[in-house]
Structures are given as structure tokens and as C-alpha cells.
Amino acid sequence: MSAPSPNKIPVHEVDATKKRIHPRFTDGFYQRIRLFSMYFLLFLFLVLPWIRYDGRQAIWFDVPSQHYYIFGLTLFPQDFFFVASFFIIAAFTLFMVTVYAGRVWCGYACPQTIWTHLFQHVEKWVIGDRNKRIKFDKQPVTASKVAKKALIYFIWALMAILTATTFVSYVAGTELMYTSWQSIGGIIPFPDWPSWVWVSMFIFTFATYANAAYMREFMCIHICPYGRFQSVMFDKDTLIVSYDYNRGEPRGPRKKGTNPDHLGDCIQCSMCVQVCPTGIDIRDGLQVECIQCAACLDACNEIMDKVGYPRGLIRYTTERQLVENEQSRYLRPRLAAYVLILTVLIGVVAYALFDRVPLQIDVRGDRNQLSSTNAEGQVVNSYIIKITNKTQQRQEYKLSISAAEGLSLRTRMETLPLAAGQSYDLPVSVVGDPKVVGKGEIPVTFNVDSVDGTYHASRSNVFNSN
Numbered sequence: 001m002s003a004p005s006p007n008k009i010p011v012h013e014v015d016a017t018k019k020r021i022h023p024r025f026t027d028g029f030y031q032r033i034r035l036f037s038m039y040f041l042l043f044l045f046l047v048l049p050w051i052r053y054d055g056r057q058a059i060w061f062d063v064p065s066q067h068y069y070i071f072g073l074t075l076f077p078q079d080f081f082f083v084a085s086f087f088i089i090a091a092f093t094l095f096m097v098t099v100y101a102g103r104v105w106c107g108y109a110c111p112q113t114i115w116t117h118l119f120q121h122v123e124k125w126v127i128g129d130r131n132k133r134i135k136f137d138k139q140p141v142t143a144s145k146v147a148k149k150a151l152i153y154f155i156w157a158l159m160a161i162l163t164a165t166t167f168v169s170y171v172a173g174t175e176l177m178y179t180s181w182q183s184i185g186g187i188i189p190f191p192d193w194p195s196w197v198w199v200s201m202f203i204f205t206f207a208t209y210a211n212a213a214y215m216r217e218f219m220c221i222h223i224c225p226y227g228r229f230q231s232v233m234f235d236k237d238t239l240i241v242s243y244d245y246n247r248g249e250p251r252g253p254r255k256k257g258t259n260p261d262h263l264g265d266c267i268q269c270s271m272c273v274q275v276c277p278t279g280i281d282i283r284d285g286l287q288v289e290c291i292q293c294a295a296c297l298d299a300c301n302e303i304m305d306k307v308g309y310p311r312g313l314i315r316y317t318t319e320r321q322l323v324e325n326e327q328s329r330y331l332r333p334r335l336a337a338y339v340l341i342l343t344v345l346i347g348v349v350a351y352a353l354f355d356r357v358p359l360q361i362d363v364r365g366d367r368n369q370l371s372s373t374n375a376e377g378q379v380v381n382s383y384i385i386k387i388t389n390k391t392q393q394r395q396e397y398k399l400s401i402s403a404a405e406g407l408s409l410r411t412r413m414e415t416l417p418l419a420a421g422q423s424y425d426l427p428v429s430v431v432g433d434p435k436v437v438g439k440g441e442i443p444v445t446f447n448v449d450s451v452d453g454t455y456h457a458s459r460s461n462v463f464n465s466n
């Protein structure tokens with residue numbers, strides 16, 4: 001590969017012919033931040049389904065009953081607005097972070113990166129560091145090789161099953177996942193899961209195993225669209241891990257303790273390539289494969305320390321700083337636009353959440369008996385009132401109407417008790433004397449109030465006295 005131009009950070013196309021990558025594990029300032037971030041997120045993923053709130057799993061997307069619990073908030077399919085808003089806010093946050101700090105999501109937080117890292121650690125634990133793993137791949141098949149491979153596959157399978165079980169727990173609930181057992185032949189315990197849980201378990205176990213054991217960087221390079229978007233989102237002031245070719249070139253090996261005038265600071269040790277989880281050479285410029293994990297940065301700093309050169313031959317920088325030798329601009333229009341959009345979006349969602357009444361009422365005319373006349377000559381209109389208790393506690397509701405004089409509500413229930421999350425279709429009638437209320441369509445408002453006076457909801461409809 002020729003040395004890159006000093007006037008521009010070159011952008012390289014993907015090399016799809018690469019063999020399996022065995023990165024060397026490295027340590028350093030950014031790797032410690034990265035590991036902290038990855039293990040913290042992993043910890044959250046594993047622990048969150050076990051947290052209880054108000055006697056129930058705190059985060060539970062209970063798809064079969066269509067109730068979605070997030071601590072004190074219960075969402076229903078009708079609350080799609082909040083779910084959609086969450087994804088829109090997450091997408092804009094990702095765009096904003098990318099404009100400012102590049103692919104920090106890929107390097108520090110993406111599940112693909114985290115699980116690939118974990119699976120590679122298993123290989124390192126069983127076989128050894130990079131050189132041993134490369135050698136191991138080339139070795140002929142022996143009993144010891146088969147045993148080591150079997151051990152790796154077994155641990156990977158356990159990790160994939162644990163991942164799938166945790167993931168499905170967010171939907172099926174930990175209670176169903178871990179406490180429903182049957183036995184085969186009265187001896188061997190076996191999970192007593194419904195078929196959809198088995199199918200989900202199979203899909204997520206397979207996906208985790210395939211992604212982390214085999215797909216790895218292939219997923220980032222060829223399948224994930226985010227890596228491809230980056231060139232659109234990056235600008236000259238986006239933070240990127242970059243090699244300082246002005247300082248490093250011409251690269252070349254040298255005797256220890258010397259610094260020949262005809263050479264730059266890159267001693268051609270290849271450590272930056274060996275530690276790269278996607279197997280690229282950062283010295284070739286900006287590449288789609290680079291997940292900005294900063295492993296090359298930490299490895300190169302360690303080398304610089306050893307040879308007595310200043311750190312930062314590979315560093316977090318911007319194109320403006322590195323190529324044009326100018327100060328980076330942190331406040332720029334695109335970033336300001338993202339901040340503005342996010343502020344508005346978060347404000348609207350927060351207001352909607354704050355304003356949300358956890359009580360829903362829907363009114364529809366009873367198709368079977370829309371309007372009729374009773375024995376006393378009164379007009380009777382029938383309705384079905386659907387009341388949904390969206391709180392996480394049992395509530396008792398009473399129903400009333402606001403309407404013109406002469407109209408009254410007939411219902412067979414004084415009050416309606418509803419369990420948390422329960423819906424009920426209550427048939428009711430509105431009765432009116434046509435001589436008092438007149439002819440035509442008369443507006444009626446149905447009110448539902450919790451007996452303790454905390455919640456109120458209403459819906460308008462019409463009374464037809466023709």
C-alpha cells in the first residue's frame with residue numbers, strides 16, 4: 001500500500017477478501033474507557049429484567065397481553081406515539097453524536113462490538129493471544145485441537161443461550177422464563193415455555209452465535225447500514241481516530257534509540273494493525289471498516305513510549321486539524337440543528353408523557369340496537385363504553401354524562417372495578433323524552449372518573465332522538 005497523501009485523509013474501499021481476524025488485545029486509556037462502557041452496558045442488559053417495580057418486572061414488553069411496562073409507565077398499542085418518538089429521538093441522538101464524535105457508538109457501545117469482543121476473549125482464554133490463535137488455525141487436526149475447539153463452541157453456545165434467554169425475558173417475563181418447568185419422564189427438568197418462546201429462543205441463540213462467532217466485522221462492514229452512512233454524517237470537524245502521516249511518514253524500522261532524519265516517527269512495527277478488530281491499517285486513511293475503537297491509538301502510544309517519541313502519532317483528531325492545520329470548530333450549524341431538533345422532540349414527548357392520563361375511554365354506538373323507543377315512549381340509544389385502566393394499580397371508576405336536560409344515563413353498574421391494565425366493554429343506554437329533548441342529534445359527553453377522584457377522562461358522542 002502506498003503512503004497516503006498529506007493533503008487529504010484518504011478514503012479506502014472495503015477489501016472483501018480478508019481472512020479470519022485474530023486481533024491482539026491491548027491496554028490503554030481508551031481501551032479502559034471502552035471496556036468500562038461495554039461491560040456496564042452488558043451488566044445493564046443482564047440485570048434490568050430482574051429489577052422489580054410495584055410488584056412486577058420493571059421493564060417488560062409483554063407482547064401477548066399488549067402491555068408494555070417501563071417502571072411506573074404502562075404503554076398500550078394505542079400509545080404507539082411514545083414508542084415511535086423513542087426511536088426517532090434515539091436516531092437523532094445517534095446522528096448528533098456521530099457528527100461530533102464519529103462512530104463512537106460502534107467502538108464503545110454497539111452490541112455487535114461487545115459480543116464479538118466477548119467471543120474473542122473466549123478464544124484468547126482457551127488458545128492464547130493473537131500469534132497462538134493464528135498458529136492454531138493452521139495446525140493439523142489433532143485430539144487437542146478438537147478438544148479446544150469443542151470447549152470454545154460449548155462456551156459460545158452457553159453465552160448465546162444466556163443472551164437469548166435474557167433478551168426473551170424482556171418480552172416473556174422472567175417469571176415465565178425461569179420458573180416454568182416440566183419434566184421429561186418425571187426425571188429431567190425441562191422449561192415449560194409456549195411455542196413462541198421456543199421459536200424466539202432459537203432465533204436469538206442462533207443470531208447471537210452466528211454474529212459473534214462468525215459474522216463479526218463482516219456484519220459491520222457489509223451488512224450494518226450505519227457504517228455506510230458515516231461518510232454522509234462526517235464533516236471536517238468530526239472527531240476521528242487518525243494516523244498523522246505528516247509526522248509518521250516515511251515510515252520504516254530503525255535501530256533502538258535512533259531517530260534517522262530521513263524517517264518519520266512510524267517505526268513500522270505493525271502493532272496498530274495487529275490490534276485492529278477489523279484487521280485494517282489505520283495508516284491507509286479513513287476506512288468504512290474502522291469502528292473507531294481506538295485500539296490502534298492505544299497500541300501506538302505504547303510503542304511511542306517505548307521508543308521515546310511523543311504520543312499521538314495515531315490520535316483522536318479532525319480532518320480540519322490534521323490536514324488543514326486549523327482549529328476544529330466544535331459549534332457548527334449541523335450540530336446546532338441536531339441539538340435544536342432533539343430539544344424540541346424531547347420537550348414534546350416529555351410534555352405528552354406528563355400530560356398523559358392513565359385512563360382511556362372509547363365510545364361506540366351499539367350496532368345491534370342504535371336507537372329504539374321503550375314502553376314509556378322514551379327514545380333509548382345504546383352504546384358500548386370501553387374503559388381501560390392504564391395505571392399499575394386496581395382502580396374503581398364511575399360513569400356519568402354531560403348532556404342537555406332530559407337525557408339520563410342507564411347502566412347496570414354503579415361503579416366499575418378494573419385491575420391494572422384491564423379493559424372492559426360496558427354496555428350503557430342514554431334515555432330521553434323526545435318532547436323534552438327535541439328531535440335530531442344531541443351532543444352527549446361520557447365522563448369516567450376514578451372513585452378516588454384522581455383520574456378523569458371523557459369522550460363525546462351524539463344522542464339520536466329521531
Ligand code: SF4
Nearest residue numbers: 266267269270272300
Ligand atoms: S503502531 Fe504506530 S509506530 Fe507501529 S506501525 Fe502503527 S503507526 Fe507505526
Ligand code: SF4
Nearest residue numbers: 276290291293294296
Ligand atoms: S483502525 Fe484503529 S480505531 Fe479503527 S477499528 Fe482498527 S483499531 Fe479500531
